[in-house]
Amino acid sequence: MPAPFDDHERMAIRERLVLSAIDALGRGGLGAASVSELARQAGIAKGSFYAFYPSKEYLFMEALERMEERYRSLFMAAPDFPGTAAERLAGMLLSALDMVENEPALRFIDGSAAERLSRALPPERIAEHAAGDAQAAEALLGSWKDKGLVRAGLRIEDLAGAMYVVFLVGSGLRGLPPSLRDATRRVCADGLAARLAAVPKAGHPQAASLPCGKPHDATRSEASV
Known part of the structure; x- marks a missing residue:
């Protein structure tokens, strides 16, 4: 089982997720990226996404x-x-x-x-x-x-x-x-x-x-x- 993210990692991942979402908005709006794509751009697995956002x-x-x-x-x-x-x-x-x-x-x-x-x-x-x-x-x-x-x-x-x-x-x-x-x-x-x-x-x-x-x-x- 992978170790949980520490506080520094969580801050960095959260920032990457937000930037990925902003990029998706510029490519077509809310439907321009799936959870899998957003997670991949942030360098995390899809399942880990839900540790940051519901x-x-x-x-x-x-x-x-x-x-x-x-x-x-x-x-x-x-x-x-x-x-x-x-x-x-x-x-x-x-x-x-x-x-x-x-x-x-x-x-x-x-x-x-x-x-x-x-x-x-x-x-x-x-x-x-x-x-x-x-x-x-x-x-x-x-x-x-x-x-x-x-x-x-x-x-x-x-x-x-x-x-x-x-x-x-x-x-x-x-x-x-x-x-x-x-x-x-x-x-x-x-x-x-x-x-x-x-x-x-x-x-x-x-x-x-x-x-x-x-x-x-x-x-x-x-x-x-």
């Missing part, structure tokens, strides 16, 4: 959560971009659009994939996922507000809506003619930035620095959006 769907949920973490990390980086609040948000939104457009693992994530996971996983696992999403969104919004990046009245629902819009638009960019793709990216980024960003008060140095007519000139009153 089912393939549990693994794919963790892989999707890994991708969500990467996606949210781009939003957390918004304060690091240069310029006004709106310009920093627009720069961050462009980077998020790039990830959605170019990350193979996101190409097959849609409503049917979410429905399949919801049917296959127990309610408590779905609830755990939803709670994690809510906690991450609250942390992101709190960070943005602490840095004066967004308007004071911005709600969690507004942030979630913006992230969903970026995902939908980014998914639709693939295959567009270059000029239409670039225009769509700019309209999406600048429009959302204008809706989210804190509006500088008259006479504030940030207001005076706005480049009139430039693509990132997205800081306007909410009534104009």
Whole structure:
């Protein structure tokens, strides 16, 4: 009987399994790999797979959560971009659009994939996922507000809506003619930035620095959006 995996081995195998699932997502979605294939890519026997996950769907949920973490990390980086609040948000939104457009693992994530996971996983696992999403969104919004990046009245629902819009638009960019793709990216980024960003008060140095007519000139009153 083979010896059980030690903690270091378990961590390494679990990471390989998650990476195998992410690779499978990029090759066709949830149905692109069997348990046998995922286990083989991770260097373990099929039977050993179940020492890590009760089912393939549990693994794919963790892989999707890994991708969500990467996606949210781009939003957390918004304060690091240069310029006004709106310009920093627009720069961050462009980077998020790039990830959605170019990350193979996101190409097959849609409503049917979410429905399949919801049917296959127990309610408590779905609830755990939803709670994690809510906690991450609250942390992101709190960070943005602490840095004066967004308007004071911005709600969690507004942030979630913006992230969903970026995902939908980014998914639709693939295959567009270059000029239409670039225009769509700019309209999406600048429009959302204008809706989210804190509006500088008259006479504030940030207001005076706005480049009139430039693509990132997205800081306007909410009534104009």
